[in-house]
Amino acid sequence: MLTFILKRLLIAIPVLLILIVGTFVLMYTAPGSPFATERGIPPAVLANLEAQYGLDQPFIVQIWRYIVGIVTEFDFGPSFIYRDQDVNDLIGQGFPVTLTYGVWSFIVAVLVGGTLGILAAVRHNTWLDYLAVGISIGAQVLPNFVLAPILVLVFTLLLGWLPGGGWQGGQWEYVILPVIALSTSFMASIARISRASMLEVLTSNFIRTARAKGLPMRRVIFRHALKPALLPVISYLGPAFVGMITGSVVIDIYFSTGGIGQFFVASALNRDYGVMMGITVLLGALTILFNLVVDILYAWIDPKIRY
Amino acid sequence: MSRISRLASSTILAAVLCGPAFAQETHPVTGEALAEDQTFQYRLLDQFPSIDPQLVEETAGGHVARQLFEGLLTQNSDGTLRPGVAEEWSSEDNQTWTFTLREDARWSNGDPVTANDFVFAWRRAADPATASEYAWYVELSQIRNAPAIIAGEVGPEELGVRAIDDRTLEVTLTQPLPYFPQMTVHYTFMPTHQPTIEAHGANWTNPENMVSNGAYVLDQIAVNEFFRLVPNPEYWGADDVIITEITGYVINDVNQALTRFQAGEFDMMDDLPAGSYPRLEEEAPDVAHSVPRLCSYYYAVNQSESGHEALQDPRVRTALSYAINRDVITEQILQAGQAPAYNFTHWATADFEMPEIEYASWTQEERMERAMELITEAGYGPDNPIEVNLIYNTSENHRQIATVISQMWRPLGVTTTLNNYEWQSYLEIRGNQNFDIARGAWCGDYNEASTFLDLMTSNNANNDGKFHNEDVDRLMAESVAAADPGPIYTQVEQILAEEMAILPIYHYTQNFVLDPTIRNWPMENVENNWYIRDIYRVAAE
16 A cells, blocks of 8 residues: 555656646747736846746746756745745645635535435435435536625625625635535535435445345445445545635635635736746646545545555 | 834824724814724725835736825825925926925834935836836936936936935936926835835835835735725824725626625725626716726727738728727717727826817718728728728627627728737737737826827837827927927827827726715826825715
8 A cells, every 4th residue: 555655656746747847838838928018118127027037048947947946945936927926925825715615615515415415315216316406406507606696696785694705814704605606516516426326336236135134224324335335426526625625716706715716817817927837736736646545545445446 | 112112102092092082073174074984995806916116017006005105296186286295396497306305204114205215216116127017107207317227228326316315306307398297196106115125125015014105004915815004103194094994805706896895895996897887877876986087998000011901001091990980889888988089198188188180070971971982092992892800808898899890890891800819918919010900098107198199109119000100200209398288289189180090999987886975086086096095984874
């Protein structure tokens, strides 16, 4: 097992390097520059700006310096747009926010989605099943960019119960709406996947055996059916978790939480090379990490899987 | 007792004394009953990249800098000049300007604001090492040696600005510039505190480091979420400041922002959702406002070598301009009080007399008729169609306007290909003249017609269409030294109309919603410069 983990972590290094180089190349081939403004910049000023950010160096030197900066000092360089900040500051301020609402969304999505799915499967073809399926399909077809404005309209404008945005250090009333908006579609997917896999498990031979020997239903479900039924859910949860904790453009834009999700779009549009790279590397590293966690969980749940 | 703790205790004392008493207070001048809550909240579209006055390069940061720092002069609510740090200013020849600074101007750490603070800041703005994207503004203001400093040929200490003593600042220009005092209102020319910048480098704008000289100081900032300003007790006019806290919320989505405004979360937002103004105005006329704003919307026509052959003929450009029914654009698409434009300079520009542009007074049928004649004369028309490439940057309004205009050109036999680019790509494509016709807009940097008309001179970097006319170049050069440049501007506008240098489309308005309890908002300031120290909140009736 340990060798497996070490091997996977070693493979992560070239994967990240390829990611960095690939993003760098794409970034440089895109037209436009972080310093392009409507007013135009005097050439001497532009030259100084480019020197300040190392853009006057050949491509190879730039990418080499970038990688060396990360490896030796964990320094992701300056932001090209927010001139008073560097990338570490920006991610350092935004990531805790994103992590907070991401983890809460994950918990809500798993608990609600999992419960709905399993209930629906156990009470297959009853009103409970139809209700659960109805809710999850409803949640699935309601994308968060539609849900977010509706939530604000209802809870802020009409009822006046919750603030329509902001973060204020993560006070609970600021967290609720983003969590609902972010978790809904994940919850729906989890409900559908767990229902389907639970249904499949419930019709399998070993469950029939368990029931035939007279075990109570509760015990059959929790003791025998749940673990195998969770396998497909878990393979979905790895990337879903990364998706939630690296935030969502929609959540950050609609709720002005100050998380890092909006940088995905904003940094690309502004040509903020530094932030764009930083966010990409962060997302890449987290994806690799949580795929590994999922594989380890698999081995723990399914005794047939050995690495 | 140290200076800091003395300051802190006096502030606390003042707060204790004023706080409870404030509830019953009335406005010292108007006598209106003031609200107990004197905080002001507003919405920002985007996080400002910087609030360092010499590095600010866009509106949002400019608004914040205007509360944190005070330049030589500021503006009254109608945009006219009033003393800022300078209490008097004069010039014999409009070329050497002397500013006398007020004695009681202080930085937020208690240091006096001296002429040297301005010298430092202005040199810093021009110095290529600062890499200010607004360095061109120093050059535009004609301060001696600015171009050479910006180009890195001579050191920043050569800039034509010096401190005669702590309270006297002398500025030497390369040529007479009667409106130079107007230009000092701009944030690029606000003073900065040398010891703070030297001590903290790029981090000097962090709340714990920042030293500023305006009516407010920076209290807190959370990137992409909000920032908060509180009054500066050292400010010379601190006694007249009524608003006790300013909070700006960054809300990217404009519809979401409007919902939150309607839920009472903040007091002001500009940049309303496209097409929402008529409804808002009908529902709440005391909340929705439309005021003139010094920006002009136009289409640049590529007249450089890479331009479309047909568009080099002024008759074709004129036909295209005549065929645009501007009333449809302002009344059907924008619907928020914008003025149809037949010239470049915004109608509300100070001391600018609108030129008599012939086709402005015609009916659209007359214009269309004349357009057909012109295009036929030029050898084009439905029988010999022209295909042009029209580019615009991403925005719902730009797309609608471009679509409508391309339909208006159809009867002339002009087929238009619309190309939409996001902003950064757009700037590069337009700046390299890779277009036939490009959407453009220009906002005045100061309230004087030359801020628009300079754009039409051959060497102007923002003359994206590369319009070239020797008379315009000559007249604009003459206007600088003229005692009354008004008639010259009129003449230039007439040449622009004859040559149809650009296709003017409309003059902007600033559309915003403002909580009706907020009073003294500078509605007549066409540059959209607001100073929160002037506003206050009245008690709800």
